[in-house]
Amino acid sequence: MDLKSNHTPVLTDSAPVTKSRLCAHSSLLPYSHSGATFTHGMLLTIPRKKTGILEDVRSSGWLDAMKSSSPPARKITKDFSHGFASSDSDTAGAYFSWLLKYPSALTSFDQITNYAKGKRIALFMDYDGTLSPIVDNPDCAFMSDNMRAAVKKVAEYFPTAIISGRSRDKVYQFVGLTELYYAGSHGMDIIGPVRQSESDNHPNCIRSTDKQGKEVNLFQPAAEFVPMINEVLKSLDECTKDIKGAKVENNKFCVSVHYRNVDEKYWDVVGQRVHDVLKCYPRLRLTHGRKVLEIRPVINWDKGKAVTFLLESLGLNNCDDVLPIYIGDDRTDEDAFKVLREGNKGYGILVSSSPKESNAVYSLRDPSEVMEFLKSLVLWKSSCLKSLI
Numbered sequence: 001m002d003l004k005s006n007h008t009p010v011l012t013d014s015a016p017v018t019k020s021r022l023c024a025h026s027s028l029l030p031y032s033h034s035g036a037t038f039t040h041g042m043l044l045t046i047p048r049k050k051t052g053i054l055e056d057v058r059s060s061g062w063l064d065a066m067k068s069s070s071p072p073a074r075k076i077t078k079d080f081s082h083g084f085a086s087s088d089s090d091t092a093g094a095y096f097s098w099l100l101k102y103p104s105a106l107t108s109f110d111q112i113t114n115y116a117k118g119k120r121i122a123l124f125m126d127y128d129g130t131l132s133p134i135v136d137n138p139d140c141a142f143m144s145d146n147m148r149a150a151v152k153k154v155a156e157y158f159p160t161a162i163i164s165g166r167s168r169d170k171v172y173q174f175v176g177l178t179e180l181y182y183a184g185s186h187g188m189d190i191i192g193p194v195r196q197s198e199s200d201n202h203p204n205c206i207r208s209t210d211k212q213g214k215e216v217n218l219f220q221p222a223a224e225f226v227p228m229i230n231e232v233l234k235s236l237d238e239c240t241k242d243i244k245g246a247k248v249e250n251n252k253f254c255v256s257v258h259y260r261n262v263d264e265k266y267w268d269v270v271g272q273r274v275h276d277v278l279k280c281y282p283r284l285r286l287t288h289g290r291k292v293l294e295i296r297p298v299i300n301w302d303k304g305k306a307v308t309f310l311l312e313s314l315g316l317n318n319c320d321d322v323l324p325i326y327i328g329d330d331r332t333d334e335d336a337f338k339v340l341r342e343g344n345k346g347y348g349i350l351v352s353s354s355p356k357e358s359n360a361v362y363s364l365r366d367p368s369e370v371m372e373f374l375k376s377l378v379l380w381k382s383s384c385l386k387s388l389i
């Protein structure tokens, strides 16, 4: 997107991940990505008629997408005495061959830091499933104190931002660290540093002050959608209130409809009701997260664009000596992985305990491995700095 454009960005649907897209040559890549392919595509493009009206839930395979939207965490468990143990050796085998394609960022740590030598790392992280484990109640997705301490520490060494599907306020409530940059609503609500940069010229970017009274740049490219989002929120609340376990979450510029706690036999009802509401809103689109349907404005803005925006705001975009690293677990994080991969800019790290096709380069199994990775980055950087003394 042209950040200087005077228009609200218009959505172009992400093409699904294809082998050719994944195989873009990159000197950053630790190995060839031409190996195994997985039939279960990560980026499900939601079928949409030319009018923008969504197709029927059942006929378009949405139910399948809803069912497969979050892998059961129990499939691969770690047995601390014997490494991995699995209830199903095929599952474990599939996971280990997947690791050949998406090596662990922990076992590849030396490779990553060798590449990072002499470069400034900028760190971007998703929240749910990355910094906090996935839990049944979205209001209780608390971050552990140890994780908070690790994030705080890493932010002392590297510019660090959290880019979440949640509202910015909510994710800030969970994280509570003033030293980070936050982007909520899938990057549609960003608070970045004030600095003379290309991003300042964007019409949707205004000077503001944060909760601490510090001057910041506030970027809200979907601001005009707020009344529509509030209207949809009300309709979705109303039409799902009789479905036990369904939960509608207000993410300010987006809405999430959770079905994790709904009996599986009613998932199609959830999908159909959401679909029926959205029929009246061609300027809104639907994507699938982890047991959640995410409704958001049809604008050409996503987590990938948010990464670019933040890099520009920080004066770090298009610099040869900058290595952005993005860690995330969800489909929406693929947009950020793709920006880093295609621009040959940095590393995407997918958090997953089961094989998934991805634009990421490396993987980590779960938030506890994310924490280990963050701690390793801190140790590495502090020893680099000590060696300079």
Ligand SMILES: O=P(O)(O)OC[C@H]1O[C@H](O[C@H]2O[C@H](CO)[C@@H](O)[C@H](O)[C@H]2O)[C@H](O)[C@@H](O)[C@@H]1O
Pocket (backbone or CB within 6 Å): 126, 127, 128, 129, 133, 134, 135, 136, 137, 138, 139, 141, 163, 164, 165, 166, 249, 251, 256, 258, 260, 289, 290, 291, 292, 294, 330, 332
């Ligand atoms: O971009 P993210 O920070 O990963 O946000 C994506 C969605 O995360 C949250 O839902 C997910 O986590 C919940 C808590 O663990 C879980 O209950 C839910 O099933 C997951 O989908 C958040 O509540 C959503 O609004 C975000 O869209």
